[in-house]
Amino acid sequence: MPTSSPARFPTPATVWPARGRHTPGDAPAVLRRSLQQHKDSGAIDDFLELPEDPAAPAERVFQARWRVGDDVTVRARMSVRTAPGDGPEQEWMLIAEAERPWDHAWPSPTSLFWPQEPDTAWDRDAAVRLSPGKINPLPEDDKDTRRLLRDAVRGGWHIHVVVHEAMTTGEHGRVPLARWLPPGLRHRVVEHRAAPQQHRGLNWALRDLGVQVPRGGAVVLPGSPAPEGYEAGEFSVRAVYLDGSEPADLVDAVRRFAALPAPLPDDAEPALTALREDWHLLTVHEELERQRGLVAMYAEALEAMTQSRDLYREAAERAHEALAAYQEAGEAPAPHREPSQAPVASPLQQLTRTLERFRPRRPATAPQDGGEAQPERAASRS
Structure with a gap:
């Protein structure tokens, strides 16, 4: 089992997710007929097929609304597109949200979108191509079993249960676990059956997941990542009597596992956002409130x-x-300058004047002929 995994948002308690594959055929046409039948019978209040999105022309989106319990409204969004790969199968994703925490006694949302005829193959697990609500025998090869169970727990869309048959069972022991589960869990649980001789190889294949199956018992496999609070011992059943009676301990383990706070399944976050923010199937009252807003x-x-x-x-x-x-200030005459205010000398003129102060003065020389010096000599004689 991986020791770490990328963080994902938790699944709200009001949300019911599902994902699967539809065998070759026109899945949108099947959905239109089924939804119309459910609307005519009163199982759903209304449904709507959204216009084709130019950004995703290969995807068709349906919205449906119904009420459960004490008039609790459920809104659901179903998208259908061509499955990855070369096959002609179509992949579908369903996200339903109620006005209060989900009660597994309510009808499964998939049963209100898809027809319930046995020849309509729409309930195949998208990862391992197995069907919820049925018994799926494990491969005979141990390596194939290991690969199958490792791929099964990825994504988090289904709850996987492994049951080991202590002895070869007759027809009375071929009753699927889904028969004893509440309606809201029947299309979310994939049951794997191991033959009596596969016990050792089965536990070898489960080592990577950190769980073991008791001989003649069962275990609810952890997801990848495992839900918060999962302990392998608490979801392991020591004995499952395949005699046609209700396996009460195993049913209880599945119920408790479904109640654990689990991360949103892979790729479910955009679908949940679209359900909440791009909802078009409004009642008259909701449309009035929307227009007022x-x-x-x-x-x-x-x-x-x-x-x-x-x-x-x-x-x-x-x-x-x-x-x-x-x-106005720009049109006023410039202030008159008084004549006594001398213009300011330039820096060069100031430097020149400063240098002139320090220039050495030459002594005055006596004249050679008599002239201006004669009065001085006359004065000395007298």
């Missing part, structure tokens, strides 16, 4: 636009006032 949303948007317009207008008026004041 749209009116309120548009009113809020209009009010916000009006407030933005008023703020923009106020800002524009202030900008015009500021521009007008700036233009």
Whole structure:
């Protein structure tokens, strides 16, 4: 068993998921006929086939709504597309959600989409091509058994149970486990049967999953990843009497396993989001509430636009006032400069003046002929 796995969102307690394959044929046509029959009989309130999505032209989507229990509304979404690979099979995915936590006593959503005729093969497990609600013998080869069970627990779409026959059973022991399960679990449990001589090889094949099957007993296999709170010993049954009576301990183990908080199955998150956010099958009351919500949303948007317009207008008026004041200030005459204010010298002129202060002065030389010096000599004589 893997020691770690990528984190996935938990499955809400209100959600019922299922996935499978439809054998060759027109699956959307089968669904249209079946849904119309269920609507005519009152099993469902209404259904709708959504227009073809240009982004996924090979996929058809159906929505249906019905009520269970004490007038609890269930909404479900079914998508059908060509299965991966070269085969002509079609893969389907069903996500149903109720207004309160799911009760397995309610009808299985698959039984309200697909017809229940035995010749309609729509309930094959998408991973291992086995059918819920029936007995599926394990392969004779141990390696094939190991590969089958390893692939079976991947994805988390079904609950897988392995039953070991302590002795070869007659017709009275060929009763599927699904007969004793509540309606909401019958199409989610895949039962594997091991022959008496396969006990040792079976437990060898189960080593990777961390579980063992008691001789003549059974075990509910963990998913991948296992649900929170899963303990192999708590979901192992020591003895299953295949005599046509109800295997009460095994039924209890399956019920307890289905109640564990499990992660959403692979690829189920987008389908659940589409169910919640892209729902078109509305009642008159729901459509009225939707239109009221749209009116309120548009009113809020209009009010916000009006407030933005008023703020923009106020800002524009202030900008015009500021521009007008700036233009008036630009047309006024420049201030008169007093004549006494000398122009400021340039930096070069200031440097030149500074250097002139430090220039050495040459001493004055006496004139060679008499002239201006004569009064000084005359003054000395006197």
